[in-house]
Amino acid sequence: MKIVRVIARLNVGGPARHVVWLTNGLQDGEYETLLVAGTVPPGEEDMSYFATELGVAPVFIPQMSREISFKDALTVWKLFQIFRREHPDIVHTHTAKAGTVGRLAGLCYRWLTFNTLVGRPRACRFVHTYHGHIFHSYYGPLKTRVFLLIEKFLARVITDRIVVVSTQQRREINEEFGVGRAAQFSVIPLGLDLKVFTGNQERARLFRDEFGLGVDSVVVGIVGRLTEIKNHQLFLRAAKLWQDKFATHSGAARVRFVIVGDGALRNELEQAVADHGLKEEVIFTGSRRDLENIYPALDIVALSSLNEGTPLTLIEAMANARPVISTAVGGVVDLLGNAVASETSEAFTLCERGISVPPGDEAAFAAGLERLITDPRLRHDLGERGLQFVTNHYSKERLLADIQELYSALMAKE
Numbered sequence: 001m002k003i004v005r006v007i008a009r010l011n012v013g014g015p016a017r018h019v020v021w022l023t024n025g026l027q028d029g030e031y032e033t034l035l036v037a038g039t040v041p042p043g044e045e046d047m048s049y050f051a052t053e054l055g056v057a058p059v060f061i062p063q064m065s066r067e068i069s070f071k072d073a074l075t076v077w078k079l080f081q082i083f084r085r086e087h088p089d090i091v092h093t094h095t096a097k098a099g100t101v102g103r104l105a106g107l108c109y110r111w112l113t114f115n116t117l118v119g120r121p122r123a124c125r126f127v128h129t130y131h132g133h134i135f136h137s138y139y140g141p142l143k144t145r146v147f148l149l150i151e152k153f154l155a156r157v158i159t160d161r162i163v164v165v166s167t168q169q170r171r172e173i174n175e176e177f178g179v180g181r182a183a184q185f186s187v188i189p190l191g192l193d194l195k196v197f198t199g200n201q202e203r204a205r206l207f208r209d210e211f212g213l214g215v216d217s218v219v220v221g222i223v224g225r226l227t228e229i230k231n232h233q234l235f236l237r238a239a240k241l242w243q244d245k246f247a248t249h250s251g252a253a254r255v256r257f258v259i260v261g262d263g264a265l266r267n268e269l270e271q272a273v274a275d276h277g278l279k280e281e282v283i284f285t286g287s288r289r290d291l292e293n294i295y296p297a298l299d300i301v302a303l304s305s306l307n308e309g310t311p312l313t314l315i316e317a318m319a320n321a322r323p324v325i326s327t328a329v330g331g332v333v334d335l336l337g338n339a340v341a342s343e344t345s346e347a348f349t350l351c352e353r354g355i356s357v358p359p360g361d362e363a364a365f366a367a368g369l370e371r372l373i374t375d376p377r378l379r380h381d382l383g384e385r386g387l388q389f390v391t392n393h394y395s396k397e398r399l400l401a402d403i404q405e406l407y408s409a410l411m412a413k414e
Contacts (some may be wrong), residue, residue: 001407003033004088006079008066008097010037010051010058011044012225012261012287014312015131018190018399019094024054025400034086036079038064038098043264044225045287066097079105080112083124090407092127099128100150103158110158125410128154129163129188132309132330135177138229148177155180160410163188165310166331186406190310191399194391196292197319204296211283213297217254218373221298223291223313224305226263231360233272234304234327235259238365240276246370255281255373260294262287295320299379300372305329306359314354315394318386323379324354325368332356337389345371353386 005023010016023035035058040046051058061078063071079102083091091109093102103126110121135148155162162184164170170187173179213219220239224230239257247255259269259282266284273282288294295301301317303326310331317324318335326332328349337352348368349356355372357364372379 001031001090001411002086002088003031003090003092003407004036004083004086005033005092005094006036006098006102007094008038008064009040009044010047011040012047014190014309015095016047017050017192017312018131020051020054020056021191021193021396021399022403023051023056023058025396026403031404034059034082034088036061036082038062038066038075041065041067045262049289064097064101072101075101076105076108080108083109088124089411090125090127092129094129095131096134096147096151099130100154103128103154107158125160125413126158127161127163127406127410128159129165130169130173130309131165132307133169133173133177134307135173136307138307148179151179155184159184161186161406163406165190166334168333169309169331172330188399188402188406189394190312190315191394191396191402192312192315192319193396194319194394197295197316203290203293207290207293207297211258211285213256213258213283214254217256218299219256219258219297220300220302220369220373221258221260221294222302222304223260223294223316224303224311225261226259226265226269228265229306231304231306231327232259232265232269234360234362234365235302236269236272236276236278236282237362238304238369239278239282241362241366242369242373243278243281245366246373257282258285258298259283260285260288260291291316295322298322300325300369302365302369303327303332304365305332308332310335315390318353318383318390319394321383321387323372323382324386325365325372326354326356327359327365328356329359335389337385353389354382 005019007019023033026033035056037058037060039062061075064075091106093099106126113122162180163186167187170185174185222235273279295317301322301324303311305327308330314324314335336354336356340350343350347364355368357368
């Protein structure tokens with residue numbers, strides 16, 4: 001089975017690792033997979049090294065990137081040429097831009113053939129995965145509406161299967177925004193290599209020593225690109241509010257806030273730290289490749305996003321038995337589980353595997369942080385439940401098996 005997998009760019013984040021894992025895992029006697037990727041723009045870190053480490057050699061299209069431009073027409077043409085050369089059985093696109101240009105190229109590939117005149121367009125199945133979506137919090141109303149209309153059109157005319165990474169995401173995309181038919185959707189959760197997080201105590205010590213984090217400190221970390229959608233400003237406002245309201249009676253020796261990642265907002269966020277008077281409490285680590293050393297060093301992992309699919313950072317935190325606190329957006333709802341009724345606060349919600357707060361609510365975020373900071377037993381219990389959940393549901397092996405089953409079902413259709 002020949003698969004061409006397309007992603008807009010291999011920048012730091014879950015989608016890049018996802019497509020590399022799939023390309024590497026579906027490369028044997030039964031499958032042949034080609035990964036096609038675009039350009040990582042300035043201000044974002046290139047993650048091509050991850051593909052190289054796993055022996056994956058992508059085909060790069062320099063004109064394909066996140067931003068809309070006249071180069072997109074050339075991208076469609078180049079993808080069309082790749083499809084003609086490779087004769088794929090399945091084209092699987094990932095992320096919004098790749099989903100658009102890849103499926104437009106697919107529309108040309110399927111129908112621009114002499115056999116179409118006798119009712120026999122090229123036989124190729126088209127799959128698109130939403131790792132998140134751009135239907136709110138990314139762009140203004142007009143641009144968002146245009147993108148939504150494009151997605152509805154592509155779902156109708158060229159998409160055989162739509163993959164989402166959580167049940168909550170399916171509800172949003174299909175039921176709330178009206179993209180696709182219910183029968184087109186498959187829910188396939190993310191998967192990751194859980195083996196890299198074993199034996200983490202020594203690695204935790206190395207990271208803490210590097211940044212002078214004492215063993216008695218409570219370390220709250222947030223991992224992700226420094227970009228608007230991740231809403232690090234909320235994290236900093238919550239940290240400031242926690243310091244002003246709770247710090248004097250938290251019972252902790254010291255609480256430190258660690259921001260792991262880099263991006264265009266680095267200078268703006270550093271200025272916000274200074275404005276909040278948090279320069280002694282907040283550490284910027286920059287972009288790191290050694291996440292297996294970082295998660296074990298954190299006592300609490302936070303996420304403050306405005307919009308998410310299923311955030312890999314929370315899955316990785318749970319794989320390290322770290323308790324999490326997050327805004328209730330997208331697939332986060334499915335990760336955290338049901339509310340624990342006896343422990344629900346007016347500000348935040350204590351769930352089975354973490355604390356949920358409303359998007360944009362720094363008071364709820366600060367209150368949730370205080371609950372975790374002052375209760376080591378709760379941190380331990382949430383971490384253990386998260387670890388069990390991720391072990392049972394988010395392994396790389398399960399991801400590969402689910403995708404193989406999807407592809408086999410598609411190819412079996414007449």
